[in-house]
Amino acid sequence: MEACVRGMCDKNVSPMLKEINRSSRKMSCNLNEDRISGLPDVILIHILSLLPSKDAANTIFIKRFYELWPFIHTLNFDQCMFQGHYCAYCGRASQASCPDYDERFLNFIRHVLLLNKSLNIGKFCLKFHFSLSHSFRQREAGRIDTSQYDFLRSEKRMANEICTWIRFALIMIMDQSMDFILSGCPMLEQLKLWFCYVQRRVILVNSTLKTLVLGIRRCQTLIHVSCPTLLSLEISGYVDVLDIANVPSIAEVSVNRNLIFDYSEYKDYQEMRILLQTITGVKSLKLSSWFGLVFSSWQLTNLPSPTFSCKTLHLQLDFVKWHLPGILNLLKHCPCLENLIIKITSYFVPTCQKTLSWSWSHPYKFDADEYWNMVDTPVQCLTQHLKTVEIAGLVMEKQVIQFLEYLLGHSMVLKKMKILAKKEIYGTNGPKYDKAHEYEERLMKAPKASAYAAVFLY
Template sequence: MAETSIHRKSSGDRPNRTDKANPPPPPPLSPRDLISALPDAVIDRIFSFLPLQDVVKTSVLSKRWRPTWTTATDLVFDGEIVARLRSTLDFPSLVDSVLIQYTSPTVKKFSVIGFEYEKAHRPKFDLWLRFAEGHRVEELSLLLVPTTDPPTPYILPRFLYCWSWLVRLEVWVCCFSLGRTIRWPCLKILVIAISRLSDDILEGIFRGCPVLESLELWGCWGTKNIMIDSTSVKELVLIGLCDSNIQTIWAPHLLSLQISGDWEPHAMLRLSDVSSLVEAKLDFSIRVLTDLPSDEMMCSHMLKETFQKLCGVTTITIGAWCFQKLSLLEMEGVPAPLSICQSLKLHVDIIQWDLLGIAYMLRISQCLEKLVICLTGLPLSMYSLDEESKESFNYDEEDFLCSRKGNFQCLAKHLKRVEITIDNFGLERLLALIKFLLGDALALEKMIIKANLNMGHGEEHVRATILSKLIVVSQNMLSYRRASRNAEVIFSHSFK
């Protein structure tokens, strides 16, 4: 950008006879505006990485850039940002103003985010989608915010169902119409959130999206059976489905399954055929309305049935709530199906009873090669046990693990790598497990322990105390006997 420097002599400056003989040196040449010299395509590419409001701001910096935002390939309208800017225009008027001035024939991405949708806005949204249709938008996102309970959804217009060029679609608080024929031959990614669905709607989606690869359902309701016979769908993500008992998930060609979020009380989940799965993540929780141990065991047995369908999965992640329910199965001595899992990630708290869950997973995972443990700090109240059960399992951690090691076949041949991540100082609770794994994992090659410690404001004075504890713990850990001569122990810590 060109810059100009102007110096004016003050009225009080005294004349200098040598001014004419020795004129002041000329001002340095201003640096060239290299960005404006770039081709239009390059500038458009640079601006494509900026939010639309920042692209518009560049127009005050250079005349060369003023029309650039009108040809941006990505149009992202964020209602929250507009509210913070306290614009004189309301959000719909701002969108209209941008679309009127837009000159490019095509748009790659069109997004409306964080807008509080009401039924009266429907005609406006229909017009915006007509604009998107005319510019052959490939990635469409309508992330609306509900203003009522139950939410009033935006009914997707009929012309949207035949966008043959659409590649990615994400809709929140939107309604799919029954009886509409969907024709999205290029759609690969579909995300639906806070929406009423049905088995028929899902069937129509799978039938009309021949190359769909990933489906995500967030906080949706109304679905009872998820039947995916498409060979292209490889990923299914279910997060916090409301008021739903998934009676059947039938997806014989699915490769990745993720179930997470908070589910409604008494929610049920049944896997039918997921025989091609190679990766599964179970990180959900079900709100139990009572503290009865029988309700806890009902959830545990549901998880046991789920694991029976995952016995052929090689990579598994288990969240804290699910892990604690598996601990109850070990407590009750419930037989478990063997798994060919090779990579296992556990989110745990490592209280005394959590060792039961670790024992359960080591017992069924005979081919386990990699074990990752992440401490979560989940409260003890997640367990609902009667006094007899609590008394029965008031055991010594080292004695418990040693008594079960004959059941852990993975320790003899397969377990090669262990990673443990600790957010707050909890390494002392892991020492029994670390000592056991180092002493019995014959094929272990590397154990990595990372302590990421959160320091609150004004707590810097305790850093030295924590460091001294870490040093003592790490010294104890490094002195443990190692069953594998090749085992390398790496210990690191950081303060946040």
């Protein structure tokens, strides 16, 4: 009986062992099979992009990846991961008499950037040891040490090259890429594009967008904006390239053209008038100092200005006396204005009269101290609507105080004037606190056209 059982088991086990052996041989063959090489190029490129750039570049020695690694869209350069790099040495080198960067690592970066063929760089990360210690020491000493020429040249060369790498990393916005963004986000409500460098015409057409922020650094063509649901728009930089249309719901607009106003040449700023006319229906409008001077030029030269229906006006001013006509012009063309908010970030009194004497503004010279006394026509928003005034910053200056006195004397429905002022006035011999106290007293005692007007000083 025992022999029979053993015999039966042997007969059953033998085919089973053979099947196991066949499965093992098959699995061994599957393990040796190269399935990765069979993947589509786009998937392999994505996989390579997840690797450190050093490892991705090393796949050049693998036949399947030889032509793929230049298309990686993530560039991650870390000197600490570079073979043979010693971080502790670089820490000491920054205090020694030699530049503290690894030339082999730099050559690797140059090689990868030159061969990169990706249309869009999703991420650019650079970590390596570099300082301008020699250049700073030379500048502090105020002299050139001839023994340091080689190090100074190396530092300058590296600083310039880093700028080149950063420019490489910047993505140029093109019409096609923006189409992909907008079409791929059918529920998009907020879009922020900062540091825009535009080479081709960009069309922003969206039926769900509510908030748009555009910071335009350089542009060679127009940016067309058409968003019927847009509520808030913030634009800065080269705003004159904007073509805004179909924004009937727009409620808040902030426009900042942070350039130096040219006093030496007269311009009619026609493109600015066209831009502003597209946003005349907003409820809240914020303008930079540059626009205040543009409205001054229109006021002084009797050119038409856009009329706004806004109830709130924000002005941020680097104050000069030439802002006075612009402020008056804006008040005239905001007939429904209820809230006026001004922030004075600096106060400038031109010392170079020769420059202004040769400028277009020369025929329009006026006495700033008497300017508000010369305004002989009523301003609609002051007589009917203006209820609150808030002014902050460098308020305690004579011309600013005179403007506030004008507002108090002509705003017939004014309820509150809130002043958040720096108390000191900086003269040639330092702060003049007594003068600031004098201006406070003037404002508190100034005649008020509204019996309900209250002045609050903080």
